[in-house]
Amino acid sequence: MLFSKRTLLTAVAVSLSGSLSFTQPARQELTLAAKKIVIDNLSRLLLNNYIFADTAFKMANYIKLQLTTGKYDRTDKSADFAVRLTTDLRSVYNDKHLSVEYDANPENAAAQSSYIAQAAKLMEAAETARQQNYGFSKTAVLNGNIGYIALNGFFDLNDKSSQTVNSAFDLLRNVNTLIIDLRLNGGGQADMVHYISSLFLKERTHLNDFYVRKTNTLQRNWSAPRAQSDIWGNVPLYILVSSYTCSAAEEFAYDMQCLHRAVIVGEVTQGAAHPAERLSIGNGFSVNIPFARPINPVTKTNWEICGVKPDISVKANKALDEAIQIIFQRQAASSDSLTSKNAKWLYFIYKAKHHPYKLNLQSLKRFAGNYAGNKITLEQGNQLFYTSSTDYKVKLIAISKTTFLLDAEFDNRELIFHYGKKEGSDKMYFNLDGSLSAGFIKY
Numbered sequence: 001m002l003f004s005k006r007t008l009l010t011a012v013a014v015s016l017s018g019s020l021s022f023t024q025p026a027r028q029e030l031t032l033a034a035k036k037i038v039i040d041n042l043s044r045l046l047l048n049n050y051i052f053a054d055t056a057f058k059m060a061n062y063i064k065l066q067l068t069t070g071k072y073d074r075t076d077k078s079a080d081f082a083v084r085l086t087t088d089l090r091s092v093y094n095d096k097h098l099s100v101e102y103d104a105n106p107e108n109a110a111a112q113s114s115y116i117a118q119a120a121k122l123m124e125a126a127e128t129a130r131q132q133n134y135g136f137s138k139t140a141v142l143n144g145n146i147g148y149i150a151l152n153g154f155f156d157l158n159d160k161s162s163q164t165v166n167s168a169f170d171l172l173r174n175v176n177t178l179i180i181d182l183r184l185n186g187g188g189q190a191d192m193v194h195y196i197s198s199l200f201l202k203e204r205t206h207l208n209d210f211y212v213r214k215t216n217t218l219q220r221n222w223s224a225p226r227a228q229s230d231i232w233g234n235v236p237l238y239i240l241v242s243s244y245t246c247s248a249a250e251e252f253a254y255d256m257q258c259l260h261r262a263v264i265v266g267e268v269t270q271g272a273a274h275p276a277e278r279l280s281i282g283n284g285f286s287v288n289i290p291f292a293r294p295i296n297p298v299t300k301t302n303w304e305i306c307g308v309k310p311d312i313s314v315k316a317n318k319a320l321d322e323a324i325q326i327i328f329q330r331q332a333a334s335s336d337s338l339t340s341k342n343a344k345w346l347y348f349i350y351k352a353k354h355h356p357y358k359l360n361l362q363s364l365k366r367f368a369g370n371y372a373g374n375k376i377t378l379e380q381g382n383q384l385f386y387t388s389s390t391d392y393k394v395k396l397i398a399i400s401k402t403t404f405l406l407d408a409e410f411d412n413r414e415l416i417f418h419y420g421k422k423e424g425s426d427k428m429y430f431n432l433d434g435s436l437s438a439g440f441i442k443y
Helices: 032-049 053-068 078-092 108-112 115-131 159-171 190-200 248-258 316-332 337-354 361-367
Strands: 099-102 136-142 146-151 177-181 206-212 217-222 237-241 263-266 276-282 285-290 292-295 369-371 374-379 383-387 393-398 403-406 414-418 427-432
Touching: 032 053, 032 078, 032 276, 032 285, 053 078, 078 099, 078 285, 115 159, 136 159, 146 316, 159 190, 177 316, 190 206, 190 217, 190 248, 206 248, 237 248, 237 316, 248 263, 263 316, 316 337, 337 403, 361 374, 383 403
Parallel strands: 146 177, 177 237, 237 263
Antiparallel strands: 099 285, 136 146, 206 217, 206 292, 276 285, 369 374, 374 383, 383 393, 393 403, 403 414, 414 427
16 A cells, blocks of 8 residues: 555545655734745645646646736735635646635644544545435435435445445345436545445456656555355446546446446546645645556556546436436347347336326316226316325326326326217326236216
């Protein structure tokens, strides 16, 4: 291990030793001399640690030029100065893991660095992770036996988090296809990325490397297949991403895409690839400095700046619908007749629910009535509802002049209305995959 996993793709607090200069407490006026010392310390840290030496040189020179030409003269609030420095550094190279921060109470730093305080922080972080179910906000089986996991973060890999991962995937072990939703995932820990990645790779596979510029060393990361990998190694995988998807979430999507192990659906991601560590600049200021970069063994590069480019581009709020439709289409083309037949039926229902047939109000009124205890009511102005004799109530979606779907996730029946010329011949039928029920007479 070349550096702590805790620093991978997330900023962490690191104490700084060395000969950095410090001014008086940060609550005093932010003088020109104080700004100069902050910039000198920041420049030195960038030159010693930032992943790209030439870029660090340009950044240091740029903020020094801004200082000497008076561009920072009117910035007299420490918080504003931190924001300005971040903006200026990123104007040289838009590294989203690079940032300058300000703490209005720097005198707390020593107390917070104590063993007891650090232990308390770890306990708090562990409880936060538990409260967020280690990132697993939703696990479900959708129509068509499609597994769905909404994963909103990659937390520290430990006994409890790994048990949560295993339990979530065990619940879905019989699905035909899996969707992992990273649209609200802002990143986290690389070791958890590698742990989950290993599920989908039956053989030990080279995932990526991390190059550390300061030590000129390379950390190689491989998958570690386990018993569950025999199941998930064959399951088709779809990963949903958005412009919010960042850091460790990007690593997972990028690695799976490069290995041709997943189809990525959604928007281009943020483009934040470099793991960072947090270092003090003094006077309440600190900087998150990216110190390493991932290298994918297939592309020989990473997703920094450019982001992960989806295989299927679609707005984030449409990504789940798009993935489901693609899955149904591919299942419909299956050589297995039962799989194909079921997928065609589900795809038809799915399309109909998203593109309902348009009927005028007069036509809708015609369907209202009581069909042997099954009630059809017109509510909310122009919306038909079906209520069974047992008070099961659901909205109806028109797919033709006389045919409707029940708008419930796992109710795939159709309602078909037939109107005869004789009184008492109006009927309603249920249809499920071509099997027609007995008619319910309207009265």
